[in-house]
Amino acid sequence: MMSKINFLKPNKSNLNTFLYLGSFLFFISVLDVLLNSFFSLNITGFLPGFLSFLLPLILGFIGLYFIRIELSGIKQLDLLNKHINTNNFNAILSLLIIFIILKSIPPILSWFFINASFAGDSKDVCTGTGACWTYIKVWMRRFMYGMYPNGEQWRINLSFIALALLGSVGYFATDKFKKYLTLYYVVIYPFIAFLFIFFFISGGPVFFDFSYGIIAAILSIIIGFFIPSRFRFYYFLIVPLALYILLKYFIFYEELVELGKLDGLNWVETGAWGGLSLTFIISFFCLIFCFPIGMAFALGRRSGFPLIRYISIGFIEFWRGVPLITVLFMSAVMFPMFLPADFFIDKLVRCIIAISLFEAAYVAEVIRGGLQALPRGQYEAAKSLGMGYWKMHIFVILPQALKLVIPGIANTFLALVKDTPLIFVVGLLEIVGMLNLAKTNPEWLGFAMEGYVFAAIIFWIICYAMSKYSYNLEEKYKTER
Amino acid sequence: MNFKLKDLGPQLITVIAVVLVFGFFTYNAQVNMESRGIDFGYGFLSQESSFDVQFSLIEYDGSHSYFRAYLVGLLNTILVSVIGIILATILGVIVGIARLSPNYLINKFAAFYVEFFRNIPLLLQIFFWYFAALRALPLPQDAEPMLGIFFLTIKGLYVPAFIWQNFNIFFYSILAAIIAIIVIRIHAKKLQETQGKQTPVLLISIGLILILPLLSFLIGGVGLSFEVPVLKQLATTSFIYEGGVSLPPELIALALSLSLYTATFIAECVRAGIQGVGKGQKEAAASIGLTPNQVLKLVVMPQALRIIIPPTTNQYLNLTKNSSLAAAIAYPDLVLVFAGTALMQTGKAIEIVSITMFTYLSLSISISILMNWYNKKIAITEK
Numbered sequence: 131m132m133s134k135i136n137f138l139k140p141n142k143s144n145l146n147t148f149l150y151l152g153s154f155l156f157f158i159s160v161l162d163v164l165l166n167s168f169f170s171l172n173i174t175g176f177l178p179g180f181l182s183f184l185l186p187l188i189l190g191f192i193g194l195y196f197i198r199i200e201l202s203g204i205k206q207l208d209l210l211n212k213h214i215n216t217n218n219f220n221a222i223l224s225l226l227i228i229f230i231i232l233k234s235i236p237p238i239l240s241w242f243f244i245n246a247s248f249a250g251d252s253k254d255v256c257t258g259t260g261a262c263w264t265y266i267k268v269w270m271r272r273f274m275y276g277m278y279p280n281g282e283q284w285r286i287n288l289s290f291i292a293l294a295l296l297g298s299v300g301y302f303a304t305d306k307f308k309k310y311l312t313l314y315y316v317v318i319y320p321f322i323a324f325l326f327i328f329f330f331i332s333g334g335p336v337f338f339d340f341s342y343g344i345i346a347a348i349l350s351i352i353i354g355f356f357i358p359s360r361f362r363f364y365y366f367l368i369v370p371l372a373l374y375i376l377l378k379y380f381i382f383y384e385e386l387v388e389l390g391k392l393d394g395l396n397w398v399e400t401g402a403w404g405g406l407s408l409t410f411i412i413s414f415f416c417l418i419f420c421f422p423i424g425m426a427f428a429l430g431r432r433s434g435f436p437l438i439r440y441i442s443i444g445f446i447e448f449w450r451g452v453p454l455i456t457v458l459f460m461s462a463v464m465f466p467m468f469l470p471a472d473f474f475i476d477k478l479v480r481c482i483i484a485i486s487l488f489e490a491a492y493v494a495e496v497i498r499g500g501l502q503a504l505p506r507g508q509y510e511a512a513k514s515l516g517m518g519y520w521k522m523h524i525f526v527i528l529p530q531a532l533k534l535v536i537p538g539i540a541n542t543f544l545a546l547v548k549d550t551p552l553i554f555v556v557g558l559l560e561i562v563g564m565l566n567l568a569k570t571n572p573e574w575l576g577f578a579m580e581g582y583v584f585a586a587i588i589f590w591i592i593c594y595a596m597s598k599y600s601y602n603l604e605e606k607y608k609t610e611r
Numbered sequence: 612m613n614f615k616l617k618d619l620g621p622q623l624i625t626v627i628a629v630v631l632v633f634g635f636f637t638y639n640a641q642v643n644m645e646s647r648g649i650d651f652g653y654g655f656l657s658q659e660s661s662f663d664v665q666f667s668l669i670e671y672d673g674s675h676s677y678f679r680a681y682l683v684g685l686l687n688t689i690l691v692s693v694i695g696i697i698l699a700t701i702l703g704v705i706v707g708i709a710r711l712s713p714n715y716l717i718n719k720f721a722a723f724y725v726e727f728f729r730n731i732p733l734l735l736q737i738f739f740w741y742f743a744a745l746r747a748l749p750l751p752q753d754a755e756p757m758l759g760i761f762f763l764t765i766k767g768l769y770v771p772a773f774i775w776q777n778f779n780i781f782f783y784s785i786l787a788a789i790i791a792i793i794v795i796r797i798h799a800k801k802l803q804e805t806q807g808k809q810t811p812v813l814l815i816s817i818g819l820i821l822i823l824p825l826l827s828f829l830i831g832g833v834g835l836s837f838e839v840p841v842l843k844q845l846a847t848t849s850f851i852y853e854g855g856v857s858l859p860p861e862l863i864a865l866a867l868s869l870s871l872y873t874a875t876f877i878a879e880c881v882r883a884g885i886q887g888v889g890k891g892q893k894e895a896a897a898s899i900g901l902t903p904n905q906v907l908k909l910v911v912m913p914q915a916l917r918i919i920i921p922p923t924t925n926q927y928l929n930l931t932k933n934s935s936l937a938a939a940i941a942y943p944d945l946v947l948v949f950a951g952t953a954l955m956q957t958g959k960a961i962e963i964v965s966i967t968m969f970t971y972l973s974l975s976i977s978i979s980i981l982m983n984w985y986n987k988k989i990a991i992t993e994k
Binding site for chain 2: 212213214216220223224227228363367435436437438441447448450451452453454455456459460463464466467468469470471544547548549550551552554555562565566569578579582583585586589590593594597
C-alpha cells in the first residue's frame with residue numbers, strides 16, 4: 131500500500147516520468163491560454179463553458195504539482211521550484227499571474243500599437259479600435275506649452291535647455307571648483323533660473339521691484355560674511371532693507387529698467403503659460419523656496435526659545451493639517467482680501483507661494499527627523515570647540531542631518547511634482563488641466579483615455595526616475611557614513 | 612529662574628514680526644471688506660442656502676440652511692474617506708505581504724503595482740477613472756446584472772437596499788456581542804497572566820458575533836428584506852433604476868482611485884513593518900517551542916504593528932485630505948459644497964475658507980493627538 135502511494139508521489143526516484151508529464155501538462159495549460167488570448171483559438175472549446183474556463187488552471191496546477199521535486203539535481207528545475215512553485219498555494223497564484231499577463235498583453239498591444247492610428251492630423255483617421263495618437267500629436271504643443279503663442283515657444287525651449295546645461299555643471303566641475311558648488315546651486319543657480327524665466331519666458335524687464343530685493347539680499351549676504359558674528363544678527367535686520375531702499379530710490383532706477391528690456395520679446399502673461407512646461411516651472415520654484423523655509427522652521431521647532439518653537443510648531447501643524455486644495459482656494463479667494471487694494475500679485479506667483487509654504491511644512495518635518503537622529507555627541511563636540519549656534523548648524527549639524535534625510539526630502543519633492551496638477555483650482559492649466567480642456571473641444575470629443583494615458587506615462591517616467599535617483603543617492607551616502 | 616536678556620531679543624523680534632504680518636493682513640481685510648460692502652460674521656450659516664446637492668446622506672434641499680449644507684459636505688467627505696480607508700487597507704495589506712513573498716512572480720507583480728500607482732498623480736488617476744474608464748460603462752438599459760442584483764452602469768452603481776424590521780433589536784444584539792467580547796478578552800488576559808492558561812478568544816468572539824445577531828432574527832422578530840433596483844423607463848431613451856441604493860459614479864471613481872493610490876503607500880508601510888522585526892526574534896520564538904502560528908501571533912505581529920500603525924494612520928489622514936480632490940469631478944464633498952458653491956453664493960471668502968480649513972485641521976490634529984497617545988502607550992520602555 132505504501133509503495134503504491136509512494137509511486138504516485140513525485141520524488142527523485144521517478145524523476146523522469148513526473149518531470150516530462152508535469153512539464154507537458156504545464157505547457158498545455160499555458161499554450162491553451164496563449165492561443166486563446168493571442169489568436170482567439172479555443173482548443174478546449176468542446177468542453178462545457180465552465181470547465182473550459184477552469185481547465186488550464188487545473189492542468190497547470192497538476193503539472194506544477196508533478197514537477198515539484200526537491201533536490202532534483204537539475205539546476206533550472208530547482209530554481210523554478212524555489213521561485214514560483216514552493217507549495218500548492220503559490221503554484222496557483224503563479225499560474226493566475228501568468229494567465230493574467232498572457233490575457234492582458236494582446237488587448238494592451240492592440241490598443242497601444244496595432245490598431246492605433248498615428249498618421250494624419252484630423253479626427254477622421256481615428257477609425258480603428260485602438261488609441262488615437264493623432265490626437266496627442268495634434269495637441270502636443272498645447273500639452274507642452276499651454277496657451278503660450280506658437281511663435282514664441284522657442285523661448286521656453288531655450289530657457290529649459292540652458293537651465294539644464296547650467297544645472298549639470300556639477301558633473302563637470304573639477305576638484306578646484308567643487309567646494310563652490312553648494313554656493314552655486316543654492317544661491318546663484320536659482321537666481322539665474324529666476325532671471326531666465328522672468329526675463330525670457332515671460333518677457334518682462336529684468337529690473338523690476340523684486341529684483342532689487344534679490345540684489346539687496348545677495349549683496350548683504352556676501353557682505354555679511356565679513357561682519358563679526360556678534361553683530362551679524364542686527365546687521366541682517368537692518369542692512370538688507372536699507373540696501374533695497376537705497377537701490378530702488380537713489381541709484382539709476384530708470385536707466386536700469388530701460389536697460390533690462392530686450393527688443394522683440396513680447397510680454398506673455400502667466401495666464402497663457404501651461405502644459406508640461408508650467409509643471410516644471412512650478413515644481414522648480416516650489417522646490418527652491420520650500421527648502422530654505424522648511425529648514426528654518428525645522429530649526430525653529432528645535433530652538434531653545436519657547437516662543438519661536440511654538441510659532442514654528444503652529445506653522446508646521448497648520449499646513450500639514452489642511453489639504454493643498456484648500457490652500458490653493460485660500461490663495462485664490464482669501465489672500466487678495468489680505469492685501470492692500472492696489473497691490474496685485476500674479477496668479478502664478480500666489481500659487482507658487484501657497485505650494486511652497488505648504489510643502490515647506492513637510493520638508494520641515496523631514497529635516498527635523500534628521501536633526502533628531504543625529505547623536506547628541508555631535509552637538510556637544512561642536513559646542514566644545516567654541517562654535518556658536520549658526521556655525522555649529524552650518525558646518526556640523528546640517529550637512530550630516532541633510533545627508534540622513536535625502537530619501538525623505540526626495541519623497542516630499544515627488545509629492546510636490548504630483549501635486550502640481552491641483553493648480554487647476556486657481557485656473558492655471560498644466561498638462562492635466564490642458565487635457566481636460568482639450569477633451570471638451572467639440573472637434574476632438576471622446577479621446578479622454580489617450581490623453582490621460584499620455585500624461586500618466588510622462589508623470590510616471592518623471593516620478594520613477596526621481597525616486598530611483600534618490601534611492602541611488604541614499605545608497606551613495608550610506609557607504610560614505 | 613533662568614532668565615536671560617540675551618534670549619529675549621530674538622524671540623521678541625520674531626513675535627513682533629508675526630504680529631505685524633497678521634496685523635497687516637487683518638487691517639487690509641477690514642479695509643477691503645468695508646470698501647466692498649461685505650460684513651464679517653458667521654450669521655449666514657443659518658440662512659437658507661437655496662442650492663441643491665446631487666448626493667447627500669441626510670435629507671437636504673435648497674430650503675435648508677448653509678450649516679446643513681456644510682454637514683452634507685462633511686458627511687460625504689467622511690463617507691468617501693471611510694470607504695477608501697477600508698478598501699486601501701485590505702488591498703495594501705495584501706500587496707504588502709505579497710511584496711515579501713518568496714514567489715518571484717507574486718513579488719514582482721506586487722512591486723509593479725506599487726511602482727505603477729504611486730508614481731502617477733492622484734488627480735490624474737481620478738480623472739482617468741471618472742472621465743475615461745467609467746464612461747465606457749453601459750447605459751442603464753443595457754446593463755447586465757451582476758449576481759442578479761447589482762447594476763453597474765454609466766449612471767452609477769445600483770445595489771439592493773436593506774429594509775429592516777425591528778432594527779433596534781438587531782443593533783442591541785450586536786452591541787451586546789461586542790460588550791461580551793470585550794469582557795471575555797479582559798478575562799482571558801487575566802487568566803493568561805495569573806494562571807498561564809490560553810483561551811481561544813478569537814473563536815469565541817467569532818461565535819458570539821455570529822450567534823447573537825442570528826438569535827435576534829430567530830427569536831427577536833428582526834426581519835430583513837431586500838429591495839432590488841428595477842429598471843424604469845422615463846422617456847423613449849431615458850432609463851433609470853428605481854428602488855435600492857444608487858452610488859453615483861463620482862463616488863465610485865473617487866473611492867477607487869483613492870484606495871488604489873493609498874494602498875501602495877500602506878503596502879510599503881506593511882512591508883517595512885514586517886521586515887523591521889528582526890530575524891532573531893522569530894528564531895528565538897521558535898526555539899522556545901512556539902508553533903509558527905504562535906510565532907506570528909505572539910511575537911511577530913505585535914512588534915510589526917508597532918512599526919506599521921503610525922505611518923499607516925498618517926496615510927489614512929492623507930487619504931482623508933486627498934478626498935478633497937473630489938471637487939475636480941464634482942463629487943459633493945466638503946470643499947465642493949461649502950468652499951465651492953456656498954462661497955460663490957455668499958461671497959464670504961474668509962469665513963468659509965477658514966471653516967473648511969479648520970474642519971480638516973481639527974480632524975488631523977485630533978488624529979495626531981490620538982496617535983501620539985498610542986505611540987506612547989506601545990513604545991518599548993527602555994531603561
